[in-house]
Amino acid sequence: MSKARTELKRNIKENPYLLAGLIITGLILLMTIVGIFWTPYEPTAMNSAEKLKGVSFRHLMGTDNMGRDIFSRVMYGSRITLLIAIGTVAIGAGVGTIIGALTGYFGGMLDEVMMRIIDALFAFPSILLALVIVSVFGTGWIQLLISLGIAFVPSFARIVRGEVLRCKNMDYVENARLQGVSDFRMIFVHIVPNIKGVLASSIMIGFNNAVLAEAGLSYLGVGSQPPYASLGKMLSDAQQYMFTMPTYVLFPGAIIVLMVLGFAFLGEGISRWK
């Protein structure tokens, strides 16, 4: 345990990306977690006396067109955004890793067929694909999460397949096979730990894409439904007030940017881990 801690300390010292990523992501997470228990105002509470106010001590990020406190709404919205992003990556990376590892390891007919299906999925932009799935299963954040997750499977499957192909002819795999390691154990116990570096950084990148895709889809109106809003939904609501009250659009946008930036730094930091 203490060994892991000294390793972490050393890496943070030598690796500014990791430090920056940890700080930014930490702040965002802190804000989101605090938002679960406490927000300055009720995120849905309207106050017609204070519509579209700028930054003040009463409202740190100003208020929106219905007099709701933007800071409170951002705290709540980042929770939805994070949840969707984490769920998306969990589905995409989980299913993608399993498909990629199995097809890469066993090869043959299974590989050919699965890869052509993946190719077909790749042909659609992920937002379009998610849009199709949402329009079939209805709107709402769970549908959004599942559809984005499916849209993210191909890229993970590709990456993992390539890495497994690289590893499966290594001597250590043959060595393990001689000892009687089963195929399943070989894939998930012997090979997958060797690709965790690549997997970790693609999870980080995937996470960013998920945040952006969620924002994009919510902007198009298929994500979370009013009165609660994800960050992307807030952006789309705010666009008509962009010039009258710029803080309304700036703050949710800035939080999205910070979220993506934090995870990008974190991913970069992890890939440079020594």
Add this chain to the structure above:
Amino acid sequence: MSDRDVLKVADLNVYYKNRKRKLFSKKNKKIHALHDVNVSMEEGEVLAIAGESGSGKSTLARAIVGINKDYTGTIWQKYDRPQMVFQDPYSSLNPAKKIGWLLEEPLRVDKTRTWTKEEMRKRVLEILDEIELPVSYLDRYPAQLSGGQRQRVCIGIALMRSPKLLIADEPVSALDVTIQAQILELLENLHRKHGISIIFISHDLRVVYKISDHVMIMKDGRVVEYGETKELYRNPKAEYTKSLLKAAGIVK
């Protein structure tokens, strides 16, 4: 077939798939890697297989341990699960796992019995003693070990479940000379102590002379000459053997 045989290979032909599969070629051409190889070895002997690169030494080894399944002929073995030590200790240990974990793995996947934690620990310490590595190395990753130490670990992994037949595929070729001597000594000790039969693959005829009872010379997938090591070195019959011995500086 005498009772003392541990391995008997008869009329073995091994094929490799041609990797370059062209779109419109009708037949999948195979490469014929071994031609009618016959070997037998007795319990507790060291059989050396020597020959130049590409002569089929490793192919034979891989067929015996069952990595390459595309063969005709028969491979009979008295005991199952022969173990193998690979040539390159830098690629034959899983870089993501600690030495202790790697040593335990053969026991964890043992289908014949289940090993308790204590038994595993005890066995690992026994093996660690055999391969002459300190206990502190259990917590290290392969990348933190030198080539010679890694090869010791590979030998240790192969020995975990006390195999009766060990195939060493050029186990010292990737190591420098002083370490080579240590690893050879280790193999010899193990052979003497446990009576393991060893197939020792090498292109170094001096090493072969030191370690083996019988030697088999191979070229282009065929057995050129087979015999007792001392006798064969003193009195080589085949032209190819003579030229090999000459190249190694053993005979003039």
